[in-house]
Amino acid sequence: MQRKGVRAFSGHSYGHTGHHHGGGGNHYSRLKPVELDPLSEYGLPSKGEKRLLSPKVQESYYSKIAERYLAFCTEAGDKDNLQKQFARLAVADTTPSSSASSPVISVPPSPLTSAPSTALPLPTPTSLPTGSFPDITFIATDNSKEQDQSGSLPSILSALRKLREALVATQRRDPFTIQVYLFAIRLGILAKSFESYYPALLYLLRSVHPFSNLTSVELAECVSYLVLDTACRRQDLAGAFKLREEYKLKDKKVDAVLKALVGDNYVLWRRVKRGVDGYRVKLMEFADGDVKRRTLMAMGRAYLSLPREFLEGQMEESWEGLRSKYGVGWELGGEKGEKVVIRKVGRG
Numbered sequence: 001m002q003r004k005g006v007r008a009f010s011g012h013s014y015g016h017t018g019h020h021h022g023g024g025g026n027h028y029s030r031l032k033p034v035e036l037d038p039l040s041e042y043g044l045p046s047k048g049e050k051r052l053l054s055p056k057v058q059e060s061y062y063s064k065i066a067e068r069y070l071a072f073c074t075e076a077g078d079k080d081n082l083q084k085q086f087a088r089l090a091v092a093d094t095t096p097s098s099s100a101s102s103p104v105i106s107v108p109p110s111p112l113t114s115a116p117s118t119a120l121p122l123p124t125p126t127s128l129p130t131g132s133f134p135d136i137t138f139i140a141t142d143n144s145k146e147q148d149q150s151g152s153l154p155s156i157l158s159a160l161r162k163l164r165e166a167l168v169a170t171q172r173r174d175p176f177t178i179q180v181y182l183f184a185i186r187l188g189i190l191a192k193s194f195e196s197y198y199p200a201l202l203y204l205l206r207s208v209h210p211f212s213n214l215t216s217v218e219l220a221e222c223v224s225y226l227v228l229d230t231a232c233r234r235q236d237l238a239g240a241f242k243l244r245e246e247y248k249l250k251d252k253k254v255d256a257v258l259k260a261l262v263g264d265n266y267v268l269w270r271r272v273k274r275g276v277d278g279y280r281v282k283l284m285e286f287a288d289g290d291v292k293r294r295t296l297m298a299m300g301r302a303y304l305s306l307p308r309e310f311l312e313g314q315m316e317e318s319w320e321g322l323r324s325k326y327g328v329g330w331e332l333g334g335e336k337g338e339k340v341v342i343r344k345v346g347r348g
Helices: 002-029 055-076 079-089 152-169 175-190 194-208 216-233 237-246 252-263 266-275 278-302 308-315 319-326
Strands: 305-307 331-333 339-341
Touching: 055 152, 055 175, 152 175, 152 194, 175 194, 175 216, 175 278, 194 216, 216 237, 216 252, 216 278, 237 252, 252 266, 252 278, 266 278, 278 308, 278 319, 305 308, 308 319, 308 339
Parallel strands: none
Antiparallel strands: 305 339, 331 339
16 A cells, blocks of 8 residues: 555656646746847956957957947938937047037037948948958848937947957957957947047057058058047147158148148138048047137127028038027027127117
């Protein structure tokens, strides 16, 4: 009886266990698996991450970064939405201005639409060591919807920082390193993240180029970015001229930007801005507010009144924007507010 009881209990036990296990399996199968972001798989090498010190892991990680960027561009839907994503991440220029009335603020038109090319000037990593990779260009879709992807760009920039730290730690200075740094610089400029592109520029020019020469085109590109950043964001014109002479940069567009800044020539500034690519436009935007503010001050000294349409067109800003962003204290005149009264002439 005892043995039968044991067998009966054992049979019941196994039967129950099997039923419970099956039910448990169905229960757990309904739980969503934890989705680990491939870009968050590794930490910063400066914080102790060792896995990224392997060359193969570095190349594989870069492939994931490039794939994420391609997906980001595709899911943006259209050019306008992609511009908005970059604008959300753009770092406002908080450099003290010569006029303390209001902060330096970049204003329309969009830098990407101002570029001579119709295609967005996006970073283009090519010929990955792990296999061929197409140039990254903007992919427009017919059924585009504005999506909030502002979290994608920071994750890409963060992943590029991890990879750059790994390349520095392993003292890798081969063509792959150049490719990674060029991609990081271009993306950082589009996002106006000087924390990303500025140190990358310095390291590429000072530490990588002497060992693994950049092509003449790549060198001119990077030097022009460094000169424009020094002049526009850092507001160091003397340093910009020094860098131009140090690297023997021959670039008429960069020369024109420096000339416009030195002479407060807004007409030249607008002409150059419309004739350069989107990367340079983004760098010029750091000085856009100061240039426009000085131009408004000059208009205030030279004119008694101006047509509102002319003023808004020249400043590329609405009347409300001029008042809020640049502290314009002028008044509107005319029957429909079509005239801007700068100074009122007293009647004797």
